[in-house]
Amino acid sequence: MDEQDFSKVAIKLIPTYNEKENIASLTQAVFNLYPHTSMMVLDDNSPDGTAQAVRNLQVLFPNLYLNQRTSDRGFGKSYLEGFKKVLADDRYKAIVMMDADFSHDPKVIGSMLEKLKDYEVVNGSRYISGGKIxxxxxxRRLLSNFANFYVRTILRVPLQDMTTGFVCLRKDALQRVDLNTIYSDGYAFLVELKYKLLQTGSRFYEFPIVYTERREGGSKMSSRVIWESIWLPWKLCFKTSPLKKQVSSRST
Ligand SMILES: Nc1nc2c(ncn2[C@@H]2O[C@H](COP(=O)(O)OP(=O)(O)OP(=O)(O)O)[C@@H](O)[C@H]2O)c(=O)[nH]1
Ligand SMILES: [Mg+2]
Known part of the structure; x- marks a missing residue:
């Protein structure tokens, strides 16, 4: 087992689309809790000026980075760009994936990262004992519950929460995944990424989280995103090899 302290070598990646009202308070909360770590906002040219808000904050927080995309918008594309930057940067050994809207409580990041000493991926789960919404x-509860049931049944994965966006992972686990073969771009991206991490043998731990409704701003859920989520598990079933290894998945 690797005894490394991942809290000092983890970067938080936060995708944003119109999160101007949340990003300043989230940045402050994260750096107040973890002053010596880094955070990168993955903005998709948000019309509300989220990127400018981040630039203003960079004066106060030197370890706050911004990756601004200007081409076709995409949640998955934003994460993929962020991953490629982090994979090429030797300062970081781990990544924290989380939303900008306070649905994911920054206070638990430290405990989630602790678990990376023994596991390669820590999945913030709403659907295990101790987790809730x-x-x-x-x-929204019904949609999320059904989406998880649907994905788990088709893909036969051992994780209880395949659609959560609160995930910590070691860089070496990500390195084993061929990022150029990721098909999906909406929230289905999270399912595809986890499936491919499982396929490549990553050891998972499910960490119970309390998920709360977004603080400010509006949802970006669209019918395109929902259709992609319906098709993705079938594509994964037919176009990729089945899961080879039994993986650990525990709730405590
Ligand atoms: N870069 C980028 N970020 C996005 C995009 N769509 C959503 N996001 C961000 O991804 C995170 C999750 O999106 P949300 O809109 O909160 O999705 P949700 O949690 O299912 O829905 P609500 O919280 O109910 O609005 C948030 O930080 C969004 O700002 C996108 O197209 N590009
Ligand atoms: Mg949200």
């Missing part, structure tokens, strides 16, 4: 309307 707060303030979500019933139809």
């Amino acid at each position: 707060e303030n979500w309307k019933w139809h």
